[in-house]
Amino acid sequence: MRIPAYTALLAALLLPHTASARADGDPYPSTYQPIADGVTVIRHGTVLIGNGQRLEDADVLLRNGVVEAVGKALDAPADARTVDATGKWVTPGLIDVHSHLGVYASPGVRATSDGNEVTAPVTAQVWAEHSVWPQDPGFAAALAGGVTTLQVLPGSANLIGGRGVTLKNVAATSVQAMKFPGAPYGLKMACGENPKRVYGERMQTPMTRMGNMAGYRAQFIEAREYLTQWQDYQQALTKVGKNKKAEPPKPPKRDLRLDTLVGVLKGEIQVHIHCYRADEMANMIDLSHEFGFHIAAFHHGVEAYKLADALAKEHICGALWADWWGFKMEAYDGIQENLALVDRPAASCAIVHSDSAEGIQRLNQEAAKVIGKAARVGIDIAPERALRWLTENPAKALGVAAKTGTLEAGKMADVVIWSGNPFSVYSKAEQVFVDGALLYDRHDRARQPVSDFMLGQGVSP
Amino acid sequence: MIRLAATVRTLSRGTRFVLVGSLLAASLSATAQDLLIRHATVHTASAVGTLRDTDVWVRNGSIAAIGRGLLAPADVPSIDAAGRPLTPGLFAGVTGIGIDEVSAEPSTHDTAITFGATPPQVAQMRPEFDVTLAYNPRSLLLPIARIEGITFTELAAGSEPGGSIIAGQGGLVRLDGSFDAPYAGLRALFINLGGNLSVLSGNSRAGQYLLLDQALREARVAPAAGSANPLLTPAGREVLTGYVSKGRVLVQVDRAADIRRVLALAQREHLHLVILGAAEGWLVANDLAQAKVPVLIDALEDLPDSFDSLAATLENAARLHAAGVAVGFSQRGDASHNARKIRQLAGNAVANGLPWEAGLAALTSVPADALGVGDRLGRIVVGQLADLVLWSGDPLELTSSAEQVWMAGKAMPMRSRQTELRDRYLRAPGRLPRAYP
Numbered sequence: 001m002r003i004p005a006y007t008a009l010l011a012a013l014l015l016p017h018t019a020s021a022r023a024d025g026d027p028y029p030s031t032y033q034p035i036a037d038g039v040t041v042i043r044h045g046t047v048l049i050g051n052g053q054r055l056e057d058a059d060v061l062l063r064n065g066v067v068e069a070v071g072k073a074l075d076a077p078a079d080a081r082t083v084d085a086t087g088k089w090v091t092p093g094l095i096d097v098h099s100h101l102g103v104y105a106s107p108g109v110r111a112t113s114d115g116n117e118v119t120a121p122v123t124a125q126v127w128a129e130h131s132v133w134p135q136d137p138g139f140a141a142a143l144a145g146g147v148t149t150l151q152v153l154p155g156s157a158n159l160i161g162g163r164g165v166t167l168k169n170v171a172a173t174s175v176q177a178m179k180f181p182g183a184p185y186g187l188k189m190a191c192g193e194n195p196k197r198v199y200g201e202r203m204q205t206p207m208t209r210m211g212n213m214a215g216y217r218a219q220f221i222e223a224r225e226y227l228t229q230w231q232d233y234q235q236a237l238t239k240v241g242k243n244k245k246a247e248p249p250k251p252p253k254r255d256l257r258l259d260t261l262v263g264v265l266k267g268e269i270q271v272h273i274h275c276y277r278a279d280e281m282a283n284m285i286d287l288s289h290e291f292g293f294h295i296a297a298f299h300h301g302v303e304a305y306k307l308a309d310a311l312a313k314e315h316i317c318g319a320l321w322a323d324w325w326g327f328k329m330e331a332y333d334g335i336q337e338n339l340a341l342v343d344r345p346a347a348s349c350a351i352v353h354s355d356s357a358e359g360i361q362r363l364n365q366e367a368a369k370v371i372g373k374a375a376r377v378g379i380d381i382a383p384e385r386a387l388r389w390l391t392e393n394p395a396k397a398l399g400v401a402a403k404t405g406t407l408e409a410g411k412m413a414d415v416v417i418w419s420g421n422p423f424s425v426y427s428k429a430e431q432v433f434v435d436g437a438l439l440y441d442r443h444d445r446a447r448q449p450v451s452d453f454m455l456g457q458g459v460s461p
Numbered sequence: 462m463i464r465l466a467a468t469v470r471t472l473s474r475g476t477r478f479v480l481v482g483s484l485l486a487a488s489l490s491a492t493a494q495d496l497l498i499r500h501a502t503v504h505t506a507s508a509v510g511t512l513r514d515t516d517v518w519v520r521n522g523s524i525a526a527i528g529r530g531l532l533a534p535a536d537v538p539s540i541d542a543a544g545r546p547l548t549p550g551l552f553a554g555v556t557g558i559g560i561d562e563v564s565a566e567p568s569t570h571d572t573a574i575t576f577g578a579t580p581p582q583v584a585q586m587r588p589e590f591d592v593t594l595a596y597n598p599r600s601l602l603l604p605i606a607r608i609e610g611i612t613f614t615e616l617a618a619g620s621e622p623g624g625s626i627i628a629g630q631g632g633l634v635r636l637d638g639s640f641d642a643p644y645a646g647l648r649a650l651f652i653n654l655g656g657n658l659s660v661l662s663g664n665s666r667a668g669q670y671l672l673l674d675q676a677l678r679e680a681r682v683a684p685a686a687g688s689a690n691p692l693l694t695p696a697g698r699e700v701l702t703g704y705v706s707k708g709r710v711l712v713q714v715d716r717a718a719d720i721r722r723v724l725a726l727a728q729r730e731h732l733h734l735v736i737l738g739a740a741e742g743w744l745v746a747n748d749l750a751q752a753k754v755p756v757l758i759d760a761l762e763d764l765p766d767s768f769d770s771l772a773a774t775l776e777n778a779a780r781l782h783a784a785g786v787a788v789g790f791s792q793r794g795d796a797s798h799n800a801r802k803i804r805q806l807a808g809n810a811v812a813n814g815l816p817w818e819a820g821l822a823a824l825t826s827v828p829a830d831a832l833g834v835g836d837r838l839g840r841i842v843v844g845q846l847a848d849l850v851l852w853s854g855d856p857l858e859l860t861s862s863a864e865q866v867w868m869a870g871k872a873m874p875m876r877s878r879q880t881e882l883r884d885r886y887l888r889a890p891g892r893l894p895r896a897y898p
Contacts, residue, residue, distance in 0.1 A: 004789030063475060105766050106764040106765050106766055107765045107770075107771070108766055108767060109767070111770070115773070137764055139764060140765055141763060141764055155559050170702060193565070197565075215672050227596035242796055250676060305883075306886055316582060322800065323799070323801065323802075324795075325798055325879075326564070326602070326795075326797075327563070327564040327795050327798060327824055328564065328565035328566070329561060329563055329565070329566060332563060333882055334879065335879045335880075335882050335883045335886075336879065336883075336885070341634075341883075341886060341887070357764055358761050358762075358794075361763075362761075362805075362809075365805060365808075365809075366639070367803075368858075368859040368860050369859045369860075372859060372860035372861060372862055373861050373862065374857075375860070375862075375883075376862050377883065377887060387743075407778075423859075424858060424860075425805065425809060425811075425812060425857060425858050425859050425861060426808065426811065426858075427810045427812075453765075455767070457765070457771045457772070458772065
């Protein structure tokens with residue numbers, strides 16, 4: 001039976017610039033509702049806007065869930081919550097483009113291992129959101145680290161692992177209630193050692209890097225054919241028009257896997273590729289040209305510094321660790337200045353990502369490591385520039401930069417108040433606002449979420 | 462609050478500091494291991510704490526004097542620290558540096574022994590397995606860790622499927638790259654326990670105590686010839702017996718109840734115990750303090766990673782320290798390649814209530830004491846090896862870097878394969894590919 005919503009989705013696919021139709025065709029829609037929490041004015045802080053700008057002794061006014069204004073001596077209603085941020089730093093909420101919270105939840109037992117559908121090298125049909133366990137205690141820990149938005153991705157065993165989902169970091173009983181409204185889906189792909197190891201050991205393709213490439217290409221060839229079938233069907237429908245006597249055309253059989261890949265071809269799904277080596281990133285760039293899609297970000301990119309200029313030219317973000325290396329051959333060439341070198345060209349897009357339930361709690365400290373190492377080689381990176389790696393740039397990679405990632409007026413009031421310079425190891429996120437609601441306060445237990453799982457774990461006589 | 466043994470030792474060093482520090486450096490000809498560092502902020506990691514605007518004189522690779530306005534012979538190289546921090550070389554934690562080159566490549570990975578059999582098949586234990594025999598001092602990981610101020614580590618034997626909870630022996634290594642780096646006679650026995658390893662003990666945590674008990678019995682009294690399923694070989698019995706009453710036994714264990722059981726076992730068997738992991742250590746801090754058992758913990762662990770660590774908290778270090786437990790740091794995860802991350806553990810522990818001096822001690826004197834080399838390493842006091850690090854700023858800040866590392870007074874090259882790669886790609890492209898110098 002044909003689902004009416006799907007027809008709308010298809011219309012969207014066929015008309016690349018009608019963005020609204022995608023939401024209409026979304027069968028698992030966001031039910032996220034911002035929490036009303038009054039007006040807040042944060043005064044006298046060192047404010048990092050998130051786009052490279054910095055204001056001293058500035059105020060930030062949050063009203064109706066958005067940043068209303070940033071500047072000096074802002075007017076605020078008498079009943080506004082007033083936070084004295086003298087000596088404190090104020091930033092947008094941090095954004096992690098690479099998390100497995102909820103899909104590899106704590107505790108790490110078999111039952112919570114839901115991140116990798118390691119049953120075939122291509123599983124574009126799976127959606128990470130259907131694995132997300134909202135009670136993962138890692139979400140609250142990330143919130144205490146200032147993270148307000150995160151993309152949860154499937155794992156990297158597969159060439160094409162499935163759809164990622166962008167979440168607002170709010171406590172909820174369903175993933176739908178966390179889904180970032182209007183955020184595009186992400187697609188997780190993986191280069192290199194993982195797919196060839198996992199499937200090669202099973203004596204099946206891909207067993208080699210050339211097998212990897214052949215695997216992606218075969219999928220996108222199929223996706224193009226599938227797209228053509230639906231286009232032909234649409235044309236036939238139009239031809240039949242309102243002629244009730246004509247036999248209606250038969251729609252092609254719907255394929256979840258190819259639906260996702262067609263979304264990529266249509267530019268509606270952001271492509272995120274786990275890829276370590278420079279030569280493999282170059283191959284993936286050619287793949288994107290061959291099939292006409294854009295890569296939002298290479299993730300991990302341990303060798304991204306070797307082709308920083310190419311990434312900037314292609315408008316591909318480098319979502320990187322500060323210094324992980326050496327755990328496998330494709331991570332052998334890691335350097336601590338990777339982020340700084342990827343950040344160096346004009347129009348660059350360097351991102352600190354975590355891929356870790358520990359790392360997501362300290363994205364600011366990962367950036368601090370890079371600032372320190374860059375200084376050693378004469379690259380001076382100001383805090384306001386480094387902060388872009390945690391805010392504006394990841395927002396771009398996720399396709400949500402119009403909504404969050406900076407403290408510009410009109411954007412979501414996702415804000416962190418830090419006890420000091422966020423790049424000091426001694427600084428902590430003191431208060432975290434999501435859409436204007438104070439959802440974490442280090443000094444107020446009543447504003448610290450505790451997942452169902454953690455409840456009562458400490459009870460003992 | 463204060464650990465008695467450590468107090469006595471450091472007090473006696475303090476006395477020596479006062480006496481020697483007031484002397485002028487004797488006029489002897491300088492060697493490659495002679496050095497005068499002037500005007501440093503000296504974080505001694507000893508009872509005297511931090512000394513401002515202080516000089517450290519190194520002679521023949523050892524610390525010869527500490528004080529103000531020291532005069533050294535003219536041919537002794539002299540460095541003006543200009544107030545920058547000087548610390549002892551840092552502990553990498555318990556790692557596989559030199560025995561774990563590329564973790565995913567079995568041909569480069571020597572940290573664990575497996576036999577291909579797991580209980581309920583016949584269990585085997587090989588405490589005689591010694592990972593230090595696989596140690597490669599020319600490993601890339603050494604310079605990569607060393608330029609970050611890290612000068613010593615404890616090589617660990619690991620437990621993997623098909624192996625055993627008594628993983629074998631490891632040992633302390635100074636990361637100076639010399640072939641004879643492992644300290645003779647300072648082997649440690651590694652035992653790994655917990656729910657994640659119950660596959661090695663008949664699928665029950667209780668089986669781990671059963672197997673430990675059987676192994677210790679076999680070590681005491683050899684099983685009669687022809688006994689069914691002995692755990693140990695004659696060599697294994699010999700090695701295990703050697704760890705009763707002497708040598709270090711490092712037990713990786715996280716759950717509070719298990720920590721107490723291990724403390725009781727160690728007391729009964731007279732083991733010189735160091736606890737590794739201790740994610741729930743703070744729950745039994747008083748037991749640890751009373752038993753005078755040091756812990757090496759990952760201070761970033763605050764999630765219930767498993768049902769062994771439901772009570773993990775960022776305040777573990779601070780609470781253990783407050784109870785009087787000697788707290789050192791060691792990472793879980795990939796501690797070998799990421800050894801330089803160890804400072805982040807200290808910084809975060811301090812941000813979560815651990816006093817700064819205890820944070821530094823957890824990277825220096827505490828692990829040195831715990832691993833039996835506290836008389837030689839881990840402090841800036843007269844008589845210790847001059848493994849020293851000059852920092853650009855607060856050594857616990859991640860924006861700070863090690864500016865110079867000395868091992869036994871010798872300046873270490875501040876280069877690694879990673880800095881070579883960095884420099885190759887830092888410069889603008891030339892006419893020839895970057896592969897040309």
